[in-house]
Amino acid sequence: MALAFALIVALITVVTVWVFAAHIYWLPQGVSTHSAAIDHQFVLTLTMCGVVFVLAQLGLAWFVYKYRDKGDGRKVIYSHGNNTMEALWTTAAAIVFIGLNLMGYRIWAAMHFTGAAPGALQIQAQGQQFAWYFRYPGPDGQFGPIHVDKVDDATGNFFGLDRDHDATAKDDIVTATLGIPVNREVEIILRSKDVGHSFFVRELRVHQDLLPGIEIPIHFTATEDALNHSSDPRLPNGTYEIVCTQLCGLGHYKMRAFLKVMTQADFDKWLQDQAAAQ
Ligand SMILES: [Cu+2]
Numbered sequence: 001m002a003l004a005f006a007l008i009v010a011l012i013t014v015v016t017v018w019v020f021a022a023h024i025y026w027l028p029q030g031v032s033t034h035s036a037a038i039d040h041q042f043v044l045t046l047t048m049c050g051v052v053f054v055l056a057q058l059g060l061a062w063f064v065y066k067y068r069d070k071g072d073g074r075k076v077i078y079s080h081g082n083n084t085m086e087a088l089w090t091t092a093a094a095i096v097f098i099g100l101n102l103m104g105y106r107i108w109a110a111m112h113f114t115g116a117a118p119g120a121l122q123i124q125a126q127g128q129q130f131a132w133y134f135r136y137p138g139p140d141g142q143f144g145p146i147h148v149d150k151v152d153d154a155t156g157n158f159f160g161l162d163r164d165h166d167a168t169a170k171d172d173i174v175t176a177t178l179g180i181p182v183n184r185e186v187e188i189i190l191r192s193k194d195v196g197h198s199f200f201v202r203e204l205r206v207h208q209d210l211l212p213g214i215e216i217p218i219h220f221t222a223t224e225d226a227l228n229h230s231s232d233p234r235l236p237n238g239t240y241e242i243v244c245t246q247l248c249g250l251g252h253y254k255m256r257a258f259l260k261v262m263t264q265a266d267f268d269k270w271l272q273d274q275a276a277a278q
Contacts, residue, residue: 002068006061013057017050028203031226031240031261034107035205041104048096111206116187116219124189125178126158127197127210130251132242133158136173136271144169151193158193173275178242178259181267182226187219198246201259203231209246226261238262 019025030039116122124135124143137143144166151160161169180186190199192210200207203226208218231241235258244255262270 002065006065009057009061009064013054013061017054020046020050028231029225029229030203030205031223031229032204032206033221033223034111035203035223037107038205041100041107044103045100048100111218111220112208116217117185120185120187120219121181122187122189123178123180124159124191125199126191126193127199127244127248127255128158128193129195129249130244130255132176132178132199132244132255132257134175134178134257135159136175136274137168138171138173138275140168140171142168144172171275173271173278175274176257178257179267179270179274180222180259180261181264182222182224182261184264185219185221187217190216190218195248196246197244197248197255200243200245201240203229203240204259207245222261227263 027039027042030036122137122141122143126133126135135143144161144163145168147160147162149160150157150162156174159172159174161172161174163169163172178188188199188206190208190210191214192212194212196212197210198207199210204220204222206218206220208216210216226240227238230237230239235241238261240259240261242257242259244252246252248255260270
């Protein structure tokens, strides 16, 4: 019985390692300038955790077998802990965690804290139960002010714009699809209309929570590769799924939109069409 249990534990370990090592489930192709750095950090973290996982599971299997009941009437020996061992593995875990953080925080901070480069395209993204809307500042480069009392989904005024009175709001372009040009830095300013949501595009390696009452900017650049891939073979190339990854209510499961990565010329044309449809 002990041998069978030890073998099952070992088998589960081997199958688990195989699933990751053979990339049975794996990240899709990254299509942003920072995705290689994120993937590198991910593989490093996964490998370190994987080594610990394998050692712990094989250790478990070995102990189950070694200390099985051999029918010789031996009494059980209870251990009441070992302070030296506890101090050692707590220190080792702390070193690994802090070390991984020190190696990874720059990649994360580069998207959040450094600010977008001058000339980056600014787009506002609003999450709400249960849809995404995007706003482009239009030719004046300025977002019109938001009037909370004017927000009205029924008339399509998702951002609460007052186009009759606010000069900067007149040319704002509101869309349900996020169109961006390739090879150009994009700054997305995330805001929530109601509850917490999370903006996730797997292929961009961009994932950020939205909090009501706070605007959170993130910036990234889609690479040339973005034009030749998509989230799903059934979607045209350059099209990616934007999903909400924060359980935000009953309709959370259908809270998604699409990202379209285009050449600058196609993007200009697309934006013009969107502006005409306002
Ligand atoms: Cu949501």
